[in-house]
Amino acid sequence: MRCFYSESLELDLPSGHPFPMGKFRISKDMLLQQNILRPEEITEVKAVDFHHILRVHDRAYIEKVQSNQLDRKEQILLGLPASPNLFARSATEVEATRLACNAALTDGVGVCLAGGTHHAFRGHGEGYCVFNDIAIAIRDLQDKRPGIKVMVVDTDAHQGNGTASLLGDDPRVFTYSIHVGRNYPTKKVASSLDVETVRYVEGEMYLQMLFRTLADSLDSFSPDLVIWISGADNHRNDRFGQMHLSLKDIQRRDEVLLRAMIKNRIPVAILYGGGYNRQPEFTAKLHRNTIATAKRLAAEYRGL
Numbered sequence: 194m195r196c197f198y199s200e201s202l203e204l205d206l207p208s209g210h211p212f213p214m215g216k217f218r219i220s221k222d223m224l225l226q227q228n229i230l231r232p233e234e235i236t237e238v239k240a241v242d243f244h245h246i247l248r249v250h251d252r253a254y255i256e257k258v259q260s261n262q263l264d265r266k267e268q269i270l271l272g273l274p275a276s277p278n279l280f281a282r283s284a285t286e287v288e289a290t291r292l293a294c295n296a297a298l299t300d301g302v303g304v305c306l307a308g309g310t311h312h313a314f315r316g317h318g319e320g321y322c323v324f325n326d327i328a329i330a331i332r333d334l335q336d337k338r339p340g341i342k343v344m345v346v347d348t349d350a351h352q353g354n355g356t357a358s359l360l361g362d363d364p365r366v367f368t369y370s371i372h373v374g375r376n377y378p379t380k381k382v383a384s385s386l387d388v389e390t391v392r393y394v395e396g397e398m399y400l401q402m403l404f405r406t407l408a409d410s411l412d413s414f415s416p417d418l419v420i421w422i423s424g425a426d427n428h429r430n431d432r433f434g435q436m437h438l439s440l441k442d443i444q445r446r447d448e449v450l451l452r453a454m455i456k457n458r459i460p461v462a463i464l465y466g467g468g469y470n471r472q473p474e475f476t477a478k479l480h481r482n483t484i485a486t487a488k489r490l491a492a493e494y495r496g497l
Contacts (some may be wrong), residue, residue, distance in 0.1 A: 194491050195296040196224075196235045196290035196304040196484070204282045205272065205484055211432065211469060212278030212321050216261070217307050219477035220465075220484075229485045235306070240284035241291060246324055248332040249359060251316040258283065258323060271318040277470060279292055283323035286310065290326035290420075291333055297462040298334075298418060301455060302491045303455075304484055309422035309466035311353030312378065319355065320377065326464070328359040331366060334418070344416035345369065346407065348446065349424030349466035350368075350376065350434035357382040367414040371403050373435045386410055392435045396442030404449060411459070419454055419461045423447065425479035432469040443479060445487045455490045 202217045224230040246255055257263055263275040273279065289305040296303030299377045311327060312320035329345050345360070347353040347370040367385045368434030374389030381387065388406050390399055411419075428445055438446075454461040463483065468476035 194230075194234060194301060194304060194488050195293075196230060196306050197238050197296075198235050198306040199238050199285045199289065201278070201282055201285050202307050204276065204278055205271075209213055212272070213469060213473045213476050214479060215473065216468060217465075219474060220480040221306050223477060223481040224484055227481075229481070229488055236292070238285060238288045238292060240281050241288035241329070242338055244388065245291065245329055246284065246287065249325055249328045250313075252354065254316045258318075267317060271276045271323065272321045272322070273318075277295060279323065281309075287324050287326040287329050288464070293332045293464070294334060294418065294420060294462040297460040301458065301460055302487055303460075303462045304487065305462065305464050306484070308464035309349060309424070311347060311349065311356045311422055311466070312351070313355045314358055320351070321467075322355060325355050325359055327353075327356050327422070330420065330462075331360065335365065341365065341412065342367075342417045344411070344414055344419045345422070346419055346450070347371070347422045347424075347466070348403065348427070348450075349422050350426040350431070350436050351467060352378060352381050353384065353422065354378045354380065354382040357384040361385075367410065367416065369407060369410050371399075371406070376435045377433065388438070393437045396438045396445075399438060400442060400445060400449075401438065403446065407450070408453070411453070416459060419459055420464065421450065421454075422464045422466040423480075423483045424466035425470070425476050425483075426466070428468075428475070428479060430471050430475065432471055433467070434469070440479075444482060444486070447483045448490075451487050451490050455487075455494050468487045478485050479497040
């Protein structure tokens, strides 16, 4: 199982900043130290070529990020401070997602040990999302295979408003998002299917809603590739997710979704999405668990 990562994903942030930037390195280290992944299964990536980002985002916005020229209002909306490394960090995350999607089509499963920046719009970033790695990866795939059908499955606790905005008019793409209805972002953009939960939804209700609606969507759309933004912010101890899932609930989510895709030979690219647990290392643990489940199931169904 090929995974894609870079040391440059860890951006220096001011003390007390709510984004757990260390989760990428910590989860990667957990995967290696616990022998879930072998070193050769993790590919170090570099920043994506500029033209890939330009397929999705306005040139003026890209150049603002690149030249460290985001103004105060744009930084507040983004939730991240402008810095000389912001462009390289964000472009590297995009490349990891792009390569994970290509690996999924070849191998059945591909993993970006980051990614899922679903709040990025064409001309601005929001909610810690600079460039929309999902949309950029899909446009790259469509350039090579114009007829490819891609389904974005977003189980992050927050609606993927940027992804819906960028891909909503494309019949070759189905965007599915299950999220808390009355939570960030305040202004939603309609996905192909939005499944809204109540605040602090319990695990049993959430899983029933997820499994029923997602199964119907997969059957009706029949994707050639699923890009899954898994999300770790569903946990009951998350600062921003406003869901009430337990560790076991999230593990069941991962098990059922990944088994359905891998067993039925639906290629899946896995992205991290959000996670802001009050115990920072627990966010990394949740991401690690998702990748561990994928690795186990990929091995279980190999050769079928």
